[in-house]
Each structure stands twice: as structure tokens, then as C-alpha cells.
Amino acid sequence: MSAVLRLAGMTSGYGAVAAVRDLDLEVGEGEVVGLLGPNGAGKTTTLLTISGLLQPSRGSIELLGQDLAGRRPHRVARMGVGHVPEDKSLFYQLTVRDNLALGTRTLRRDLDQVTSWFPELARLLNRKAGLLSGGEQQMLALARTLIRRPRILLIDEMSMGLAPIIVERLFGMIGDIQRETGLSVLLVEQHVAMALGACERVYVLNHGQCMFEGAVQVLRKDPALLEAAYLGTSAVGQTA
Numbered sequence: 001m002s003a004v005l006r007l008a009g010m011t012s013g014y015g016a017v018a019a020v021r022d023l024d025l026e027v028g029e030g031e032v033v034g035l036l037g038p039n040g041a042g043k044t045t046t047l048l049t050i051s052g053l054l055q056p057s058r059g060s061i062e063l064l065g066q067d068l069a070g071r072r073p074h075r076v077a078r079m080g081v082g083h084v085p086e087d088k089s090l091f092y093q094l095t096v097r098d099n100l101a102l103g104t105r106t107l108r109r110d111l112d113q114v115t116s117w118f119p120e121l122a123r124l125l126n127r128k129a130g131l132l133s134g135g136e137q138q139m140l141a142l143a144r145t146l147i148r149r150p151r152i153l154l155i156d157e158m159s160m161g162l163a164p165i166i167v168e169r170l171f172g173m174i175g176d177i178q179r180e181t182g183l184s185v186l187l188v189e190q191h192v193a194m195a196l197g198a199c200e201r202v203y204v205l206n207h208g209q210c211m212f213e214g215a216v217q218v219l220r221k222d223p224a225l226l227e228a229a230y231l232g233t234s235a236v237g238q239t240a
Contacts (some may be wrong), residue, residue, distance in 0.1 A: 002029050003049070004152050004184040009059035012049040013208075018057065019045040020208045031184040034195040034216075037205035038230055043188040044086065045197060046205075047154045050077035050186075051083040064151065082150030085219075087159045088141040092130030096121055096140055099129055103147040114143040117177050135166040143169075146177065150186040159191040167191060171198050196220070206232035 005027040013019035020042035027033045036042050046055045052073035061068040077083070091099055097107075100121075101222055104110045115122040118139040124132065129140060136217055138158060145153065155174070159167040171194050178185055189195040196202070196216050204212040204226065211229035212219075219226045 002169055003027065003062075004029055004031075004064060004187065006062045007046075007050070007059065008062075009035050010046075010049065010056050010061060011058040012043055012054050012056045013044075014054075020205070022059070023205075024208055025203055025210075025213075027186050029036075030178070030184060031201070032178060032185040032187065032199045034199035034202035034204065035186060036192060036195060036202055036226075036230075037186045039190075039210075040207075041205040042208040043100050043205055045208075047085075047156050047186070047188060049179040050076075050154060051081050056210060071192070077127050077148065077150075080151030081154065082140050082145040082148055082152065083154045084145050084156060084158070086160055088137055089145070090129045090137060090141060094126060097126055099140055099144050100125075100147055103144045110147045113238060114147050117146070117173060118143050134162050135170070138162065138166075138170060139173075142174070150183070150185060151177070156188045157190060158187070159189060159194065167194060174198065192226070204229035206230065 003026045007023055007025040010023045011018050011021050012083065018205060019073060023046065031099070035046060037043055042230065044174060045054065050068065052068065052071050057070050063079055063081060068081070098206065100108045100111060105114060112136065120136060121139055121143055124136060132140065149179050158170055174185065175198060187195060199216055201215055203210055203217065206229060212225060
């Protein structure tokens, strides 16, 4: 499987503080990979660095063999990185239609596609984003990113603040879209059970370091590995 995204020895953080250190990570073509770990582990920092909002102090970031490090966020997005941040970053005074229009120059054509994936949005096109429910806002954030047709989708805490039934629906929608399009996905998620159900492989970070990398099946067979990685009691490393 060819790598869409590859991080090699990436170190990044805030000023002199390195929140992520020497991270090696890959996401293959059409693969869904989870990035897990406790709060403060460096998961969001990793996504921000991939998308150009932070710059790595060491190591490399490649998208389909092209170096992303040092590029401005809008350029990274044009190269094919779609990022749905934890705060959704919607324009709440604009309508759903206007939010979607910001992501595409061919709104009429692309609108049919994203509303087929998120049919609730079709009836909400003229409603301001600030008046949507939490689940509807998350759908809009996903749709606005997907309308740009990224090569890889970075999702940060999709379940944050949402009822479990809504989270389950959103995970189902992402799964359907991924299978239809072959999109690669890197998923940061605190809802571990949902993430393990959606991903093929996972990385577990603790205090900015990778404590586990391997197939989801390995963790299902031995849940103690996941607990150890979360607690940082042992550097589990790569497990086949």
C-alpha cells in the first residue's frame, strides 16, 4: 500500500516546548488510521503541524512524496490536506450554503455531492450556521472540508460535545464516504471504542511520544496494550 501521508521523525510544539517528539506515522491510500491518547498527548499538535498551522522543528512531512513542511496552510490545503478542527471553524453568521461556497469554485456541481452524503444539510442551506444543532454543525464542518476533494482528511475530535447516537451516525457517514471515494483518513478521537471500530491501524501517543503503533485487531486481542500505551507505563512500539 502506497503512503499518502508520511511523517518521519517529526518534532513540533509551541515555542521551546516540544509537544510531539520524533513521530513516525504513515497513512496509506484509502486507509483509515486512528491517532489516540490522553489529553495533552500531542494529537491536536500533530494535526496542526500536518496542515501547516504549526511548523515542525525537526523531521519531515510528505503528502504523496511532496514535502509539506514550511508551506502555508492554504497551500497545504490546495495540495490535498483537508482538516476538520476540533472547534469546527465555521462562519456562524453565514448560511450553510455560504459556508460551503467558501470551499469550492463550482458550488452547484459539488453541492449535489456533499448533500448526498449529508442529506440533512440540503434542507438547511439557507439557515445560518450558528442556528444549527451540534450534530448539524459537525456535518457542515465535514462537508465544507470534503467539498474541496482532499486526498487525506484530518478529523479532530468529531464526537466532542455530541450525543452518542449522533456520534454513531457521523462515524457511519464517514465510513460510507471513505468506502465510496477511497479517501485516506487520519482520525483523532477520544471515543476509543468508536475509533477502534472505524480504523484499521492506530497510533497511541503519550506525552508527545508514540507508545504503540499497530493493527486494531492486536488491541482487541490484548486490551492491556492499549491501557499501557495510554498510561505511558511502557513504550510498546510497533506491533504487527
